[in-house]
Amino acid sequence: xxxxxxxxxxxxxxxxxxxxxxxxxxxxxxxxxxxxxxxxxxxxxxxxxxxxxxxxxxxxxxxxxxxxxxxxxxxxxxxxxxxxxxxxxxxxxxxxxxxxxxxxxxxxxxxxxxxxxxxxxxxxxxxxxxxxxxxxxxxxxxxxxxxxxxxxxxxxx
Amino acid sequence: xxxxxxxxxxxxxxxxxxxxxxxxxxxxxxxxxxxxxxxxxxxxxxxxxxxxxxxxxxxxxxxxxxxxxxxxxxxxxxxxxxxxxxxxxxxxxxxxxxxxxxxxxxxxxxxxxxxx
Numbered sequence: 371x372x373x374x375x376x377x378x379x380x381x382x383x384x385x386x387x388x389x390x391x392x393x394x395x396x397x398x399x400x401x402x403x404x405x406x407x408x409x410x411x412x413x414x415x416x417x418x419x420x421x422x423x424x425x426x427x428x429x430x431x432x433x434x435x436x437x438x439x440x441x442x443x444x445x446x447x448x449x450x451x452x453x454x455x456x457x458x459x460x461x462x463x464x465x466x467x468x469x470x471x472x473x474x475x476x477x478x479x480x481x482x483x484x485x486x487x488x489x490x491x492x493x494x495x496x497x498x499x500x501x502x503x504x505x506x507x508x509x510x511x512x513x514x515x516x517x518x519x520x521x522x523x524x525x526x527x
Numbered sequence: 528x529x530x531x532x533x534x535x536x537x538x539x540x541x542x543x544x545x546x547x548x549x550x551x552x553x554x555x556x557x558x559x560x561x562x563x564x565x566x567x568x569x570x571x572x573x574x575x576x577x578x579x580x581x582x583x584x585x586x587x588x589x590x591x592x593x594x595x596x597x598x599x600x601x602x603x604x605x606x607x608x609x610x611x612x613x614x615x616x617x618x619x620x621x622x623x624x625x626x627x628x629x630x631x632x633x634x635x636x637x638x639x640x641x642x643x
Contacts, residue, residue: 408541409534415584416533437624445631462544479632506563513571514601
C-alpha cells in the first residue's frame with residue numbers, strides 16, 4: 371500500500387479487490403475470547419500468588435515465584451503443542467500474559483530444533499522475547515535515569 | 528473477590544492488546560514490545576502500582592507487569608545504591624521468570640519435537 375504511487379492502475383485495482391475480499395476479522399468475537407482467556411490465565415496466576423502469599427511471602431516477594439509458575443505452565447503447554455493451538459483461538463488473550471512470553475521463547479526453540487542446538491534452539495529462542503527485553507530494558511533504563519536525576523539530588527525540584 | 532478483580536483487570540489488558548492486533552497493522556511481537564514499554568512508563572509515573580493493588584495477578588501477569596517490575600527494580604536499586612542502580616536494577620525482580628523461560632526452552636526442545 372505504501373507503494374501505491376509506483377503501481378500501475380491494474381495493480382491498484384487488484385489491491386482494491388484484495389482489500390474488499392479479505393475476510394474481516396470478527397473484532398467483537400476476538401475481543402470477547404481475549405477477555406475470557408486472558409482473564410482466566412490471570413486467575414490461575416492469582417491462585418499461585420495467593421499460594422505463595424499463604425507461605426508467608428509478601429505480595430511483592432510472591433511475584434517472582436508466581437512468574438516462574440506461570441512461565442513453567444506456558445513452557446510445558448507449548449512443548450505439548452497446546453499453547454500454540456490456544457494462541458490461534460485466543461489471540462492477545464494468550465499472547466499478552468507472561469505464559470505467552472514463555473510460549474514466544476519455547477515455540478521457536480522447538481520449531482528450529484532441526485537447525486541444531488546452537489544456531490537453531492539457541493539463536494531463535496529470543497526471536498520475539500529479544501525485542502521485548504531490548505526495548506523494555508531501554509525504556510526502563512531511560513526512566514531510571516530520569517528518576518536518578520530527580521531523586522539523586524542532581525535536579526532539585 | 529481477588530479472583531474476580533484479577534479476571535477483570537487481566538482480561539481488560541488483553542482486550543487492549545486484541546484491539547491493537549485487530550484494528551492496527553501491528554503484529555503480536557509489536558504489541559508485546561509496546562506493552563512492556565507502556566507498563567514501564569505507567570510504573571514510573573506511579574500509575575501502575577495502584578492497578579496492581581486493584582487487580583493483583585491481573586496486573587502483574589500481563590507483560591505490562593513485566594515493564595512495571597523492571598522499572599521498580601531500577602528505582603529500588605537507585606534508592607539503595609545511587610547511579611549504578613540505573614544499570615543494575617532492570618533484572619533485579621525479573622530474573623527468575625527469564626531464566627526459567629530459557630532453561631525450560633532448552634528442556635522442552637530436548638523432550639519434544641515440533642508438530643508437523
